[in-house]
Each structure stands twice: as structure tokens, then as C-alpha cells.
Amino acid sequence: ISGGAAILAAAGVMSSRRFTIHWQHIDAMREMYPDALIERRLFVIDRDRFTCAGGMAPLDMTHALIASDHGVELARAVSDWFIHTGIRQAEAPQQLDPIRRYDLRHPALVAMVQLMTSHIADPLKLDDLVHLSGIGMRQLERLATEQLGQSVMQFYRSLRLEKADEILQQSNLPLVEVALATGFSNRSHFSRAFQAHFGVGPATHRKQRRHSENYHARTHFGGRSSVD
Structure with a gap:
């Protein structure tokens, strides 16, 4: 989910598998893994690998999985239960162009x-x-x-x-x-x-963003960095 596919790709388990990732990570991932089969979609189901872009996309992917295994009617009932009536297909855009x-x-x-x-x-x-x-x-x-x-x-x-x-x-x-x-x-x-x-400037901007991210990570993890 979201950026989780980056960890899977780094571990080598997405080789020869199609997958997606949050739109903010796509360009960087393509630079890091030029042979990776990254797709700009809400979710990708490729054999035993299920990936989605985050946000509300897990519900869209769940709907597709339930519909595939148990039929459209049950999938619709589950979506109604979660008040998720605007079901999107996998190829729907991740962000507004x-x-x-x-x-x-x-x-x-x-x-x-x-x-x-x-x-x-x-x-x-x-x-x-x-x-x-x-x-x-x-x-x-x-x-x-x-x-x-x-x-x-x-x-x-x-x-x-x-x-x-x-x-x-x-x-x-x-x-x-x-x-x-x-x-x-x-x-x-x-x-x-x-x-x-x-x-x-871009160099300062990058440092400021990362300092802010590290600060929020330390705050969230009770004073520890998220990578400790």
C-alpha cells in the first residue's frame, strides 16, 4: 500500500511483477529501478502480488478482489457497507491532472x-x-x-x-x-x-523538507527516528 512497494522492490520480490506505488514515488522509483514494471494505476493485481497507491485505493482493490472471487453482488454489498459507492477501476488516475x-x-x-x-x-x-x-x-x-x-x-x-x-x-x-x-x-x-x-533554492528546499520529515518521524515514534 502506498510506498510499501518500494520496500518490496528493494527486497527483490517484485522482479518480473507488475506493480504500482503512490504517485509521488513513481518517478524516483523508475530512476532507481529502471527495469521495474511500475504502472501509474490505482492498484495492480499480478498473480500473488497485490499493490495499490494508498488513500482510498485499498477499498477499490478489495472490491475488485471480492468481485473476482465471490461475484459482483457481494462486492457491491461490501462497498455499500463501507459507504464506498464511487468504485474506481484500476486504471483510474491517482491524481488530478x-x-x-x-x-x-x-x-x-x-x-x-x-x-x-x-x-x-x-x-x-x-x-x-x-x-x-x-x-x-x-x-x-x-x-x-x-x-x-x-x-x-x-x-x-x-x-x-x-x-x-x-x-x-x-x-x-x-x-x-x-x-x-x-x-x-x-x-x-x-x-x-x-x-x-x-x-x-532546491538544495535548501530538499534539506528543509527532510528535516521536517525527520522531526515528524521522531515525534511520532516517541523521540526516536523512524529508521532507528
Whole structure:
């Protein structure tokens, strides 16, 4: 459940098995285990390995297991008992994508954001986004300002920096590799952009996050670190 699959992968028991993990860990896991069969799904059932992304996904996976072994009617009865009526399939998204997060309706903006999220490491130019979105530059910029609160390229950079923040939280990748993975040509360019966006440099941000996590772990475990 959630990040538990990372422990199983480290132990070698997920070899040749499809599995999922919480969305925050997916990119880091793919960097650490390039041969791992990681899928961005709510849950994955592969023979004798059952994994799910966390949150409410265990209930969705349980529904699927009960339906498979005992039939749909019993699965529905169990879900009703737990007041879990919005059953999701395994392939349902783990998180809201930017299109739904910003409730985008205009097809040009939808196309633009889809292009951006598909090209984080290799950013497209403004001319490419305009051409592929199917409308003129002025109209696209106006729509972006009205619905996203930023210009086209400002929003694009924000998406890339948010992805960089995820990678920093969930991996030990050197900053230069985080920079390249999110479309920045070098570490210094990335660091300046990150500080302008988050108000703190990436190295300091990573240390602060980990200090906070260690503090909460010590508090939760009665003064001991979670790794003691």
C-alpha cells in the first residue's frame, strides 16, 4: 500500500511483477529501478502480488478482489457497507491532472496542457505550442492569462518546477540530473528558476523538507527516528 512497494522492490520480490506505488514515488522509483514494471494505476493485481497507491485505493482493490472471487453482488454489498459507492477501476488516475485541476474546457488549452505535460524534460517552444494548439498566439495567451493566471510559458515553467519539486522530495538525484529531467539546461539556470518560484533554492528546499520529515518521524515514534 502506498510506498510499501518500494520496500518490496528493494527486497527483490517484485522482479518480473507488475506493480504500482503512490504517485509521488513513481518517478524516483523508475530512476532507481529502471527495469521495474511500475504502472501509474490505482492498484495492480499480478498473480500473488497485490499493490495499490494508498488513500482510498485499498477499498477499490478489495472490491475488485471480492468481485473476482465471490461475484459482483457481494462486492457491491461490501462497498455499500463501507459507504464506498464511487468504485474506481484500476486504471483510474491517482491524481488530478492539470486539465481537471484547472477545470479547462477550451480545446486549445486542453491540447496545450497535454503537450506540456508530455514534454517536461524536452520543453517545446512557444511557437510549437501555438501551432499544435490550433489557434493564434494572441488568443492562446489571452486564454492562458484568463484561465490559468499566467502566460503560456510561465505556466509551462511552473509545471516543470512542480515536477522538479516532486523529484527532489522523493529521490537523491543530484541537482544537475533533476534539472535535466525537468528541461533546464544546467544546474545554475534550474536553481535560479526554482528559487524564484518557491522562494528558496532546491538544495535548501530538499534539506528543509527532510528535516521536517525527520522531526515528524521522531515525534511520532516517541523521540526516536523512524529508521532507528
